[in-house]
Amino acid sequence: MATNQQSDPDELTDRQQAAVETLLFSLADDEFVLAERYTEWQVRAPTLESDLALSNIAQDELGHARLWYDLLTEFDYTESELLFERDPADFTHAALVELPFADGDWADAIVRSYLYDTAEQLRLAALEDAAYTPIADRIGKIRSEEAYHREHAENWLERLCADPDGRANVQAATDRLFPHALALFEPVDAEHEATIREFGLRSESLADLRERWLSITVPLLDSLGVRPPVSADGSPPELPVAYGRGGEHTEQWPVLHAELTRTYRELDRTNTRTITNDPDHAR
Amino acid sequence: MIWEVFRQEQAGEYHTHCGNVHAPDREMALLFAQIQHARRKPTNSLWVVPQSEVSAVDADTDGVEFGGTTDKSYRWVSAYNVDVEFAEEIETSDREQRKAEGER
């Protein structure tokens, strides 16, 4: 348990607040953009039942994004500023979650979910005692939903890999997505990352989380007859040039951002309609 | 062998689980179920299913939270503040959802 716990946003030092914001933006943006891509499967999934399941996962992830964005509103951001009026270049999600799906590439959706949700599980566990307590308070609800996501992805991986065509598609998706998934363990910025650790927001370093992620994903993929793109000594591949986070995004991201802000812009909206409850007062 | 028994009280209603019986096979299960589970309770139809064919996921033993743990009020009528009295079927749905949401 961190000793310098803080629950009041106004009591944070400037440096601490900047680190908290950086962390929250990366968590929220990852979940939001991943979900945005998942919703492309709605009405397009392989079967009606799988459609319902992935739709639900998308809604879960949007709900998680909402919890993190909501904490940013405590630093006087509005939803409009956070989502609809923010420069797409300022989003800090990993490019893994912004990549478009090729038509019918269900293996991509499943591999992406597996790689992401495994990282998410580790990342959330390391935030459970975050020194800024509003973060720690929201972890439980999110982790409970993430368990279904991992089970869903792992079960699909097994089913797809039991079939030669399916395994080939999983292999292709793994080759493409694995280097991108490594960006989940990249800092947005070295200085804020140092504060995230010193202040006690995240209990583990990104490098340690990455090692643990590799020790889970590589053997699992191996066991299914899929070769992850790691070298013989187990070292992971290079990051792609445009990997997101603090670096560059792919050219697909501004296109996606323009689509999702289209109505807001066309109607000259300046604010957003809220339907759900304030998370601090929800049951 | 154990067979799970589902009873429907009247035509058009749902078959709901009401208990089980020991029986060596399907035919005997139907015979036993009629006596054990339908001799007094009003019954229109019975189904029997081998217990081993039933799979379960359970809130208590599996720690599953059905319907999720984060706020999903956007899927419920109670999140929308517009009147429902103009159409009886919307009012019914509204009432049923509020009841279900309240019991969750």
Next chain:
Amino acid sequence: MVVHRKHPIVMNVEEVTERAEPRAFSPHDDMPEEYRKAATRMIQFHANSEIMGAYLERPFIRQAPSLDRKLAFSAKVQDEIGHGQLLYRAAESLGIKTRAEMLDELAAGEGKFLNCFHYPMTEWWETPMIAFFVDGAAMRRQATIKRTSWEPYAHAMDKICFEEGFHIKHGEDIMRELAMGSRREQQLLQEAFEEWWPRILQFFGPTDDRSTHHDFSARVGLKTMSNDELRQAFLNAYLPKAEKYGLEIPDEPRIRKEDGRYIVAEDDLDWEEFWEVASNEYDGSHEQIGSRAATQEAVAWVRNAIDRSEQSQP
């Protein structure tokens, strides 16, 4: 579900007519082929409409102008697919077609679905036309189908009607936001209403004397209200709603009220287009069905892979 029966009950059409009442028949009854075919046609149409309606609405998950609106649209589209799942199962239980066959027919352009879902919907301010008016019309009809004679169809309707209240309220909430928004938002809403209103009036199909399948379906209890009765019920509830939000009802088609009944001048509606739509020959039909076919085909490999794994199960 295949239920192993000791003594299946055999029935002819006369007996079916005699015994027809709400939820009277289930897979346990050996229904005559005329009944099974008529019920399959009706439920398959309904199921197809759920899927194609979801197609129309899916772009607005992405384009929704707030995070909660996005969540609501995603949840709604998810529900519609869920309704399709329930309805295809109810249709399958008649033993005429499998779900895979019905979905293939839909992709091949042979499956029929609601007229309104053949038209493109491209703008946010059009969404209440489907999410409030068309869904409201559908809800009027669905509530009466709770009393259909095919029990699995009625059971599907219990769950669908339960869920649908959120859809209508969500649709009305969007409409209210636009109606109370800027002058421009109000104008765009009015324009969308004018474009969609004739299609919405055609939702219940032609007046009864021109309906082809009504007689038999009514006789065997599949349907419990005529198209005209349903349209009356719809106008009674929804026309005042349109007015409440400041929408002007277009001059055409002419609608007058006589003895508490709405009389729609049917000649003002384009029935030629309606029949073109109904036979999947409209431009929009080709567009919608083509996109469905392409996405179905793109994930065929997944269905094949899981079919093979299902077959290798003990």
